[in-house]
Amino acid sequence: MSSDLDTAFALRPDVVITVLEEGALLLDLESKYFYSVNSTGWSIVQRFEAGSSLRAVTEQSRDWGAPDGDLESVRLFVDVLRKDRLVEASGAIGESQIAPPSSWIRPVIEKHKDPLQRVMTSAFDPSVPLAE
Amino acid sequence: MTALPRVSIVVPVRNAEATLGDMLQGLVHQATPESAEILIVDNGSSDRSREIAESFPVKVLIETKLGPAAARNLGLRAARGEIIAHLDADTLPTRNWLRELLGAFDDPDTVIAAGRSISYAPETAPERYVEASGRLDVETSRRRHPFPFAPSKNLAVRRTAAIRIGGWCEDMLTGEDVDFCFRILREFPGEIAYRERAIVFHRNRQTDAALRVQAWTYGEGAAQLYRRYPEVADWNLHGRVNALRILATRGLSAAYHRAAFRVGLCSESQCEFARYHALWSWWWWRGFFSWYRSGERVSPPAHPRGRTAGVQC
Numbered sequence: 250m251s252s253d254l255d256t257a258f259a260l261r262p263d264v265v266i267t268v269l270e271e272g273a274l275l276l277d278l279e280s281k282y283f284y285s286v287n288s289t290g291w292s293i294v295q296r297f298e299a300g301s302s303l304r305a306v307t308e309q310s311r312d313w314g315a316p317d318g319d320l321e322s323v324r325l326f327v328d329v330l331r332k333d334r335l336v337e338a339s340g341a342i343g344e345s346q347i348a349p350p351s352s353w354i355r356p357v358i359e360k361h362k363d364p365l366q367r368v369m370t371s372a373f374d375p376s377v378p379l380a381e
Numbered sequence: 382m383t384a385l386p387r388v389s390i391v392v393p394v395r396n397a398e399a400t401l402g403d404m405l406q407g408l409v410h411q412a413t414p415e416s417a418e419i420l421i422v423d424n425g426s427s428d429r430s431r432e433i434a435e436s437f438p439v440k441v442l443i444e445t446k447l448g449p450a451a452a453r454n455l456g457l458r459a460a461r462g463e464i465i466a467h468l469d470a471d472t473l474p475t476r477n478w479l480r481e482l483l484g485a486f487d488d489p490d491t492v493i494a495a496g497r498s499i500s501y502a503p504e505t506a507p508e509r510y511v512e513a514s515g516r517l518d519v520e521t522s523r524r525r526h527p528f529p530f531a532p533s534k535n536l537a538v539r540r541t542a543a544i545r546i547g548g549w550c551e552d553m554l555t556g557e558d559v560d561f562c563f564r565i566l567r568e569f570p571g572e573i574a575y576r577e578r579a580i581v582f583h584r585n586r587q588t589d590a591a592l593r594v595q596a597w598t599y600g601e602g603a604a605q606l607y608r609r610y611p612e613v614a615d616w617n618l619h620g621r622v623n624a625l626r627i628l629a630t631r632g633l634s635a636a637y638h639r640a641a642f643r644v645g646l647c648s649e650s651q652c653e654f655a656r657y658h659a660l661w662s663w664w665w666w667r668g669f670f671s672w673y674r675s676g677e678r679v680s681p682p683a684h685p686r687g688r689t690a691g692v693q694c
Contacts, residue, residue, distance in 0.1 A: 265475040265476070265477075265578075265580050266475060266476045267403075267407045267473040267474060267475045267476070267581075267582055268406045268407050268410035268476070269403045269406055269407070269473070270402045270403055270406050274473070274501070274502065274582065276499065276582070283502045285502075298412070298476075361502055363503065363504070363509070365499065365500065365503070365512060
């Protein structure tokens with residue numbers, strides 16, 4: 250998946266994000282799955298808000314202090330974003346001003362086990378949802 | 382002279398050290414810079430809430446009268462924005478939350494608007510139940526009869542309108558958002574505008590005990606509304622029969638699903654949902670009747686009583 254280094258990708262509009270004290274939480278509204286990313290992962294994800302490529306992210310990671318040995322973890326991180334369709338092909342690489350992570354650590358993305366619950370109905374209780 | 386902000390974000394806070402830092406991170410990292418001021422109203426916290434708030438670029442206010450309504454009123458009096466946006470301390474605004482919510486006010490006729498609330502990565506059974514019950518569904522609540530409302534955890538209103546109705550009712554300890562929306566819509570007939578992409582994540586109650594207390598207090602709030610507005614919500618024989626129907630069907634449903642699960646006729650998630658639906662209803666109605674009879678707040682019993690509370694999948 251990583252052979253096309255210069256292909257531009259951007260976050261899908263259906264992926265919503267909240268920033269946490271340590272990293273961020275992503276929710277794919279289509280698949281209903283949550284993903285947690287650490288602080289470096291969040292910096293990388295921000296690159297894809299405006300559109301980016303694996304090559305651009307790799308170079309940016311070097312600038313942020315990533316040793317060569319960690320660049321494979323960057324590739325794997327981006328592969329997860331692509332494989333789970335959190336990003337999609339975009340026309341171009343956009344400009345973005347991103348604060349670098351306070352210190353470089355390997356980017357981590359964790360897919361949560363359970364998807365968001367769907368609203369249930371029951372033959373016993375067709376009035377759901379109700380506040381009572 | 383400093384330009385006035387377009388929006389004032391008011392967040393009441395009481396002992397929220399576990400969630401406040403994440404909420405404020407989400408707030409100060411909105412994708413699009415908006416002309417906004419953030420007002421954190423500490424409502425008698427005894428933990429590190431105030432210290433956490435002061436470490437962010439926000440204005441911290443102190444309200445000693447307990448209750449989110451009193452805290453929001455202090456925020457309303459201090460606010461300078463033409464629009465007041467409300468969050469709760471246990472929510473996490475997504476990156477485009479504010480821009481999306483404010484978009485509702487591009488229509489000059491919009492007085493009040495609500496966004497979408499989604500459960501924050503549910504892990505425990507009570508968290509899953511709240512999401513599966515649709516209780517966070519604003520699409521439903523904003524059309525609910527006779528009290529259409531938007532939860533205060535993700536709500537915005539024009540400041541002039543909020544002031545005109547006298548702000549939030551400080552007698553309401555829960556359900557104050559229902560009361561607020563009712564009075565806004567009575568004064569400014571129309572609909573609560575809904576912005577599906579103005580998303581906040583909400584941290585639901587994680588334990589059975591916390592869920593019981595929430596159900597109880599929500600029931601109390603509903604009873605207050607019935608007593609406050611008998612002209613639109615008359616508590617009559619029909620209401621009593623309906624309450625009995627709800628309790629009976631949900632209790633039966635829990636028992637049925639428990640048995641069905643044991644013989645493989647329903648899934649664990651269906652069984653779990655039925656159990657918590659019965660539990661919620663039991664405590665909601667107990668809170669309701671407790672307030673309706675006495676007209677005052679009574680703490681929910683510390684230990685669950687009643688059959689539904691003991692049902693296990």
